[in-house]
Amino acid sequence: MNLSMILEMAASNGDRAVATVGDRTLTAARLDTLARRAALDFRNHPAVLYLAANHLAYPVALFGAALAGVPFVPLNYRLGEQQLTALINRHPGALVLEEADLDALTDDALDEIDTSDLEGRWDGDEVAAIIYTSGTTSDPKPAILRHRHLLAYVLNTMEFSSAAETDASLVSVPPYHIAGLTNLLSNFYTGRRVVYLAAFDPKVWLDTVRREGVTHAMLVPTMLARIVAELGDREAATPSLQSLAYGGSRTPRPVLEHALRAFPDTGFVNAYGLTETASSVAVLGPEDHRVAFASDDPAVRERLGSVGRPLPGIEIEIRTEDGTPVEAGDSGLIYVRGEQISGEYGNRSVLDEEGWFSTRDLGHLDSDGYLFVEGRSDDTIIRGGENIAPAEIEDVLLAHPAIIEAAVIGVSDPEWGQRLVAVLVGSADPDEIRQWVKDRLRSSKTPDTIVFRDELPKTETGKLLRRNLLAELENTHA
Structure with a gap:
């Protein structure tokens, strides 16, 4: 299977809005047309490199690459010229999409063209995306995500067309982050309109939630901290916001508790995953947050510091350095296994013979299966x-x-x-x-x-x- 399946299924909703940036909105049918038109050009290149902020052209480029059967490579456009040039040079012959190129991908004035010969690219083992890891302890590595990895995440955790037509998801994480890519896929699959912010600002974020009637949002901890600092002692006054997901790095407990007070009617979701795992592998859901926040039991309240329990299709083990599984409560290296796990860099797989991937994170599981991440093993x-x-x-x-x-x-x-x-x-x-x-x-x-x-x-x-x-x-x- 290929990611274009999600586009095809979304396109069945016709005039339903799927993506908004500022005062422009794409319908499902229009996105399908634009992606197919882009794919005709993309298939003449070995890869498509996206070097820009969030834009209506982002889903066009992602699905256009899937239809063309070439990898989509979102790069950190904020990097210095030397770093960016080095990454671009790893992909000779690739089509490079920069800010100045994006409006052409979403130009409504262009004539319709025949794209019927784009059908039939359904090999799940083809490379869907290459995302360079953030490189907090070493140089960025090209994590390979095949169509089957990304589709396993979506199909195992989401229900097709389950969102209400009024649902909207605010995405302010950058497009080169795994959460930016999988947010797009999961929202399109469920039928939820994506509202993009090109740059994060806490006041603009709050105003956008209110103006667009945003029902779902995802933030990294730094963004969440800036929002609660902007609010101070005030409540957020965002009645439409049903779900607020956070993840990507550790969230300081004071920031989380401040946020829970500021958004009292919003369900919080802590998601843990890596680029190499095609997004989240464990989630602490809204009810977990509510119970832990209200509890006087230290063991239950401590779960606010956990990342929850494994998603469907995911197994988690904690092991010693020599690979021996440990008992509940004991710390060790976090290993994960499942259909969505890639664990591949370039042409090199780091999965063990049984398909387990070492996250290189330290952590422990409590007796009820809640996962606590203690930090990178490299940081010890x-x-x-x-x-x-x-x-x-x-x-x-x-x-x-x-x-x-x-x-x-x-x-x-x-x-x-x-x-x-x-x-x-x-x-x-x-x-x-x-x-x-x-x-x-x-x-x-x-x-x-x-x-x-x-x-x-x-x-x-x-x-x-x-x-x-x-x-x-x-x-x-x-």
Whole structure:
């Protein structure tokens, strides 16, 4: 099967609106026509590279590439010229779509043309998309997603045409992020209109929810933090918003609890997944959020910090470094398996012989199957022979009322191997902060050094760039 199946099924809704940007809206039938027209040109190239923000041309380009039988490659258009050139050079002969090219893809004035010979591209093993990982700890890698991976995610988790005609989903994550791509597919499949924001601004986001009657939205944690900061102590006043999904990186507990108060009538969804897993593999649903937020039981309330339970078709195991499964409650490496899991870079698969993919994230499952992600295994700090997960310390730091953001880094130390440096956004006495941590954890997990910054280095989707911090701190605090 091919992603164009979703376009074909969506097109059966004819004049139903499927995508909006500003004052322009595409219907299902018009999108089908535009994608087919684009495919005639796309099939003369080995790939289609998309280097622009969210635009009505984005779904045209994605489905046009699927119809043409060539990979769709959304690139981070915010990268520097040298980095972008290096990525483009990996795809010789590819068609490069930049901002100036997009209006032509959605031009209503062009005549209709015969696209009947585009039928019949249904090989699920063909490459549908190549998405470069964000590279927070290493250089970006080309994650290969085949049609069968993306379709498995959609078909196993969504119901076709299940949305009301008035439903609308606000998408402000960038098009080169896996969530941007799978949001498009899942919304088109369910029949929900997609409302795109080309650039995120918290006030514009709130205004758009109200103006467009948005019922569903997805944010990365940095965006959610900016929205609740914009609201302050006010409620959001977004009565149409039924569901608010967040994910892509860890969400600070104070930000989540603030958001739950600000959107009291909205169902929250925490989604955990990776580019290599074709989007989400575990979800903490609205009822889970409500029960945990209202509970006085520490174990139940702690689930606000989890990413929920596996989606249909997904298996999750926690293993030691040597691959041995561990008991519930014990920490280890998170492994996942299922039809939607790619685990492929270029022509190299990293799945084991039984189809399991190591996420390289550390975590644990509780006795009821809730998954807790503790951070990247690459981030683990070894201090005096003890393995320390930065996330545990960061959560304690973020619970302090004066701390807005926190990152804990291990820098080289001749005596301890590594020592702990906490880089914080906020304003507080360093000794008070160290005592705050010591009272809640123990001495070995108390930061040796406290550093304050105006902001932390992050990707555009809100992931902390630890390697940038480590390079700086090794030079200044080693």
